[in-house]
Amino acid sequence: MIAIITDHGSDELFMGVLKGSFAELAPDQEIIEVTHPINIGDVYSASCITERLACHLPKSTIFLTIVDGQNESARRPIVLKTKDDRFFIGFDNGAFTMPIERFGLRQIREINIPKVKFSLSFTRSVLDILIPVAIQMANGKAYEEIGNIYMTFYYLKHKKSSFEDKKIEGEIVFVNDLGDLSTNIPFEYLTKIGLHNEDKLKINGKNASIMLDRRAVRKTELTVCEGLGGYLEITANYAHASKILNLSSKSEIVLEG
Amino acid sequence: MIAIITDHGSDELFMGVLKGSFAELAPDQEIIEVTHPINIGDVYSASCITERLACHLPKSTIFLTIVDGQNESARRPIVLKTKDDRFFIGFDNGAFTMPIERFGLRQIREINIPKVKFSLSFTRSVLDILIPVAIQMANGKAYEEIGNIYMTFYYLKHKKSSFEDKKIEGEIVFVNDLGDLSTNIPFEYLTKIGLHNEDKLKINGKNASIMLDRRAVRKTELTVCEGLGGYLEITANYAHASKILNLSSKSEIVLEG
Amino acid sequence: MIAIITDHGSDELFMGVLKGSFAELAPDQEIIEVTHPINIGDVYSASCITERLACHLPKSTIFLTIVDGQNESARRPIVLKTKDDRFFIGFDNGAFTMPIERFGLRQIREINIPKVKFSLSFTRSVLDILIPVAIQMANGKAYEEIGNIYMTFYYLKHKKSSFEDKKIEGEIVFVNDLGDLSTNIPFEYLTKIGLHNEDKLKINGKNASIMLDRRAVRKTELTVCEGLGGYLEITANYAHASKILNLSSKSEIVLEG
Numbered sequence: 001m002i003a004i005i006t007d008h009g010s011d012e013l014f015m016g017v018l019k020g021s022f023a024e025l026a027p028d029q030e031i032i033e034v035t036h037p038i039n040i041g042d043v044y045s046a047s048c049i050t051e052r053l054a055c056h057l058p059k060s061t062i063f064l065t066i067v068d069g070q071n072e073s074a075r076r077p078i079v080l081k082t083k084d085d086r087f088f089i090g091f092d093n094g095a096f097t098m099p100i101e102r103f104g105l106r107q108i109r110e111i112n113i114p115k116v117k118f119s120l121s122f123t124r125s126v127l128d129i130l131i132p133v134a135i136q137m138a139n140g141k142a143y144e145e146i147g148n149i150y151m152t153f154y155y156l157k158h159k160k161s162s163f164e165d166k167k168i169e170g171e172i173v174f175v176n177d178l179g180d181l182s183t184n185i186p187f188e189y190l191t192k193i194g195l196h197n198e199d200k201l202k203i204n205g206k207n208a209s210i211m212l213d214r215r216a217v218r219k220t221e222l223t224v225c226e227g228l229g230g231y232l233e234i235t236a237n238y239a240h241a242s243k244i245l246n247l248s249s250k251s252e253i254v255l256e257g
Numbered sequence: 258m259i260a261i262i263t264d265h266g267s268d269e270l271f272m273g274v275l276k277g278s279f280a281e282l283a284p285d286q287e288i289i290e291v292t293h294p295i296n297i298g299d300v301y302s303a304s305c306i307t308e309r310l311a312c313h314l315p316k317s318t319i320f321l322t323i324v325d326g327q328n329e330s331a332r333r334p335i336v337l338k339t340k341d342d343r344f345f346i347g348f349d350n351g352a353f354t355m356p357i358e359r360f361g362l363r364q365i366r367e368i369n370i371p372k373v374k375f376s377l378s379f380t381r382s383v384l385d386i387l388i389p390v391a392i393q394m395a396n397g398k399a400y401e402e403i404g405n406i407y408m409t410f411y412y413l414k415h416k417k418s419s420f421e422d423k424k425i426e427g428e429i430v431f432v433n434d435l436g437d438l439s440t441n442i443p444f445e446y447l448t449k450i451g452l453h454n455e456d457k458l459k460i461n462g463k464n465a466s467i468m469l470d471r472r473a474v475r476k477t478e479l480t481v482c483e484g485l486g487g488y489l490e491i492t493a494n495y496a497h498a499s500k501i502l503n504l505s506s507k508s509e510i511v512l513e514g
Numbered sequence: 515m516i517a518i519i520t521d522h523g524s525d526e527l528f529m530g531v532l533k534g535s536f537a538e539l540a541p542d543q544e545i546i547e548v549t550h551p552i553n554i555g556d557v558y559s560a561s562c563i564t565e566r567l568a569c570h571l572p573k574s575t576i577f578l579t580i581v582d583g584q585n586e587s588a589r590r591p592i593v594l595k596t597k598d599d600r601f602f603i604g605f606d607n608g609a610f611t612m613p614i615e616r617f618g619l620r621q622i623r624e625i626n627i628p629k630v631k632f633s634l635s636f637t638r639s640v641l642d643i644l645i646p647v648a649i650q651m652a653n654g655k656a657y658e659e660i661g662n663i664y665m666t667f668y669y670l671k672h673k674k675s676s677f678e679d680k681k682i683e684g685e686i687v688f689v690n691d692l693g694d695l696s697t698n699i700p701f702e703y704l705t706k707i708g709l710h711n712e713d714k715l716k717i718n719g720k721n722a723s724i725m726l727d728r729r730a731v732r733k734t735e736l737t738v739c740e741g742l743g744g745y746l747e748i749t750a751n752y753a754h755a756s757k758i759l760n761l762s763s764k765s766e767i768v769l770e771g
Contacts, residue, residue: 016548020517023515024515034270034272035269036267057277121726227380228380309527315538483635484637485527485528
């Protein structure tokens with residue numbers, strides 16, 4: 001299985017060509033794509049989506065994260081191997097920061113390409129460098145043959161969530177079309193500050209509850225639940241949590257029990 | 258083949274995880290998804306889409322309708338078998354009302370799960386209960402082994418279309434991005450009130466015609482044609498029928514010959 | 515592999531039925547779809563997308579271009595064979611104008627159907643005539659058995675790009691959600707007027723540069739690069755090129771070295 005995470009999803013011609021390449025050269029591979037929640041150039045979001053998707057897909061999945069960063073080495077094509085033997089293909093732009101935190105880093109190799117190709121456009125770099133390597137790996141090419149070991153790599157600075165006594169601090173990672181807020185807070189932090197299902201809490205000072213079944217919740221009431229990857233999500237019953245809390249991506253949140 | 262009908266289509270991470278599960282555990286199954294026309298929590302629309310899609314897919318297709326209802330039993334996971342041996346997997350929230358009307362009900366079974374799992378969030382209920390059953394059935398598990406027979410079930414009240422003399426009454430079921438209106442009126446009702454191709458009629462008092470080829474129609478003129486599932490659709494040539502008629506989902510319509 | 519290019523992508527029920535047909539009757543075929551960039555009834559855009567996608571997919575791909583034209587013969591179903599043995603299925607509405615220019619025309623055959631079916635609605639024509647032929651061809655039916663040779667066919671008038679001395683004239687073909695502009699100008703025309711990577715140029719009088727790596731470009735600066743199918747694309751670094759240049763689909767552009 002090949003999972004594609006990209007901010008280029010609205011370019012359907014590009015996606016068509018990309019999927020056509022896999023259909024031709026790795027026809028037995030299932031292709032899973034996650035495209036819309038990622039804003040153009042938002043490497044951190046791409047990194048979070050990659051990690052969360054990886055939590056729920058088999059270890060043998062090859063991940064391909066296609067997003068264009070701004071750092072010096074953001075066009076160096078790499079393959080990353082985690083401690084639990086997952087493979088991630090992309091550029092050295094920080095997109096694998098969250099997978100590294102989750103699964104641990106074993107090694108990175110730089111994809112071996114002729115020097116001249118470094119001046120390629122982003123789209124060309126993806127189609128001419130990343131896709132062929134993904135196809136080769138899907139067809140059995142050994143990770144060790146991809147290129148040399150890559151020692152320095154670009155790691156995104158990012159705020160980590162934390163808890164203390166009756167308080168959890170974190171930030172919003174995505175907001176979906178429905179106004180649901182996905183955070184960087186592990187859901188289990190609630191237990192660590194002594195909160196359980198049906199308890200009340202405050203999110204940035206506003207009342208909310210922990211309710212797994214929304215039928216038990218009043219309309220527009222804020223609730224928290226466990227989302228994909230085990231992260232805490234904030235929703236409002238038949239309402240936009242993002243509007244109620246006036247929060248967007250990167251906003252800080254404080255939960256108090 | 259597995260057909261997924263859901264109002265959660267804009268949550269691409271959820272859809273990615275869902276499709277990843279099928280790709281891993283039922284890799285030979287083709288996956289067909291219909292997501293965008295369904296508003297969040299609109300069980301009736303999900304029911305209509307499920308029925309219409311089923312009219313055009315092979316009987317062996319396993320249908321999975323993922324929408325969160327508000328009735329008391331809306332988290333009870335069920336598998337429904339129709340008189341013509343089609344299978345529909347979902348919750349007891351009324352989402353199979355229209356498939357039952359179309360194909361007839363043979364039996365419903367409640368998916369057998371540990372009691373504790375009833376408090377799961379909606380997303381978890383889908384990923385942990387519905388998907389595994391869909392995969393088991395795709396891999397040959399017998400319907401009878403899914404769980405016990407489920408006798409009471411939730412059925413949506415809905416307005417039925419009717420005809421009399423020169424008049425048909427019905428309602429709008431969906432409006433698509435182009436302003437085309439899909440109704441709950443079987444197209445054959447036109448014949449029953451004596452109308453045929455190229456005849457004129459009135460829709461809520463406005464002039465329209467029955468024209469199968471829009472090249473014969475003036476710009477912005479309203480026309481009716483046969484849509485998927487054999488239902489009557491209203492379109493306007495290079496214009497928005499919904500704006501011309503000022504109609505939206507659930508609006509009542511009267512057609513007069 | 516079957517590639518579907520259509521302006522009906524937002525009708526998910528239609529697309530679901532269409533993909534269900536292929537899944538049932540040609541289950542080994544990979545399906546690639548490109549839908550969103552095409553406005554309803556925009557045959558020229560569909561033609562350009564078909565050509566560009568074809569440049570990057572294997573020759574054995576069967577192309578199915580589904581768009582409803584307004585010319586007299588726009589419901590005649592045809593199969594086109596190019597000089598390099600590619601097959602394109604669709605209607606005689608001009609949608610294969612650009613593939614013919616690119617790959618050359620060998621022959622067109624009209625799909626043999628009972629006369630009565632000509633009065634079908636567009637959706638029905640696609641599902642009942644085009645799809646079965648695509649499935650038959652995917653399963654090995656010979657092109658020669660599709661129907662009789664079709665001698666007259668509808669060809670779209672369209673503006674061609676040209677170059678002279680230090681000047682290139684062309685037009686915008688698509689604008690994507692990001693404001694990137696795709697043109698009808700072959701990228702190699704730049705070389706023909708003596709321009710190379712890192713050179714400066716003017717687009718409709720505004721400053722731009724040829725830069726393959728956007729990290730070398732100032733924010734909002736216009737750049738040109740080679741897009742899919744080898745056509746010149748205009749982008750602005752972290753900005754909307756279409757807004758900066760005030761251009762949309764069909765706008766004329768002049769590039770000066």
